[in-house]
Amino acid sequence: MSVTLVLGGARSGKSALAERLTLSVAQGAPLYIATAQAWDDEMRERIALHRAQRDGQGWQTLEVPLDLAAALSDIKDQTVLIDCLTLWLTNHLLAEHDLAAETATLLSALAVRAAPTILVSNEVGLGIVPDNALARRFRDDAGRLNQRVAALADTVVFTAAGLPMVLKGALPPGF
Amino acid sequence: MSVTLVLGGARSGKSALAERLTLSVAQGAPLYIATAQAWDDEMRERIALHRAQRDGQGWQTLEVPLDLAAALSDIKDQTVLIDCLTLWLTNHLLAEHDLAAETATLLSALAVRAAPTILVSNEVGLGIVPDNALARRFRDDAGRLNQRVAALADTVVFTAAGLPMVLKGALPPGF
């Protein structure tokens, strides 16, 4: 098992960094697990465009908005990029699921994988306290989830302006 | 004198990191100075629960919403964790006190301590400019206070997902 968490803000370049990291460690075609759900045509188009770009580079793509643990259990030997944990959390919050149980299930699934897993997640706690109670709860839940995954991960990087700062472990040579 | 500043966002794990740091350097029972004021029953319960957990680990607890300098002057030889500076700032802002004077008094009190001091503070300036004028002022004041304390501190760490990045000085071995 090798787990890498790529943290970062909006438009920090975290997804591009995570894709490069995944390609550098993958043996065979990596799997891209998208947790995004398309809510409108604009988003559907963006997702399709991004997918076509990855297809050209040899990726497989799976859309998994909720049950990451089940998806991971089928592909223990394939390198996987999960993009992103923050949307997965949002999907479970909107569905009013038990976050503690979902998180525990996900962590167990990550711990038993044989191939590398790379996870992307948003850091959302570095602004002013939100006015909105739901936003405050989301901010707390997202921060707690990041801590849990970081504790399990071998490597954690914080991304700003497309560049990584290593918080734990080490990046492969060349990063 | 040894002063450590633990900066971080909401739910970044900064308090837990600061508690571990304090226990690793304390000779004898450390003192936990809480700057939080309980505004309602929910907060009172959370504070009591957190305090009971610390009591079990040998901490003493003091609630000091405003006059940190006076509290520190009585216990120069005891290791102290102050959690957190951002709430202390909020308390003085709400009381319409002179922040420049309060900050100068606090910095003087930190400078003459014999035992280690660990301070927790929020980084709040990395989001979009707030709409609200009071939030903008708070953001500016919090950033200036962090800069002043960081300039005095021997060690400054930025926490994300429970993990420290060292900005100044060095952490004890094992962190």
Next chain:
Amino acid sequence: MSVTLVLGGARSGKSALAERLTLSVAQGAPLYIATAQAWDDEMRERIALHRAQRDGQGWQTLEVPLDLAAALSDIKDQTVLIDCLTLWLTNHLLAEHDLAAETATLLSALAVRAAPTILVSNEVGLGIVPDNALARRFRDDAGRLNQRVAALADTVVFTAAGLPMVLKGALPPGF
């Protein structure tokens, strides 16, 4: 050509750090390019005060809200500090200019400079997703611009509480 990008949040000390960096590498009087536009008397006073402080330290000052590339082409051999990119972006957004074209022009102008260039920029993507669509667009554009400039830069630092974390390259000795 040597390009340094100083990233940071509000009141993170990024401008003061960038000024010290500029003075440490400048041969002769450095040029300060201010992208801020004074919208009211309070801002006009603050800008005048800041300018008077820099004048005393041997700086020249130029106010360039929009056309940085033209300004830079006239002074290829003078060390320049641009403070800040985020306001420059805001000015172009308000003027409804083509950001992709403006960014390309700026990057070309940076690439052909002979003397050092130091740029200050805000990191604004580490809070909760803004409610406001314009704020979300600005956040995306600012993040993309930071990534583009960081890719070109020799040195990139992230500033918190007045202290730099090096993301790329290295700071001169003494920082």
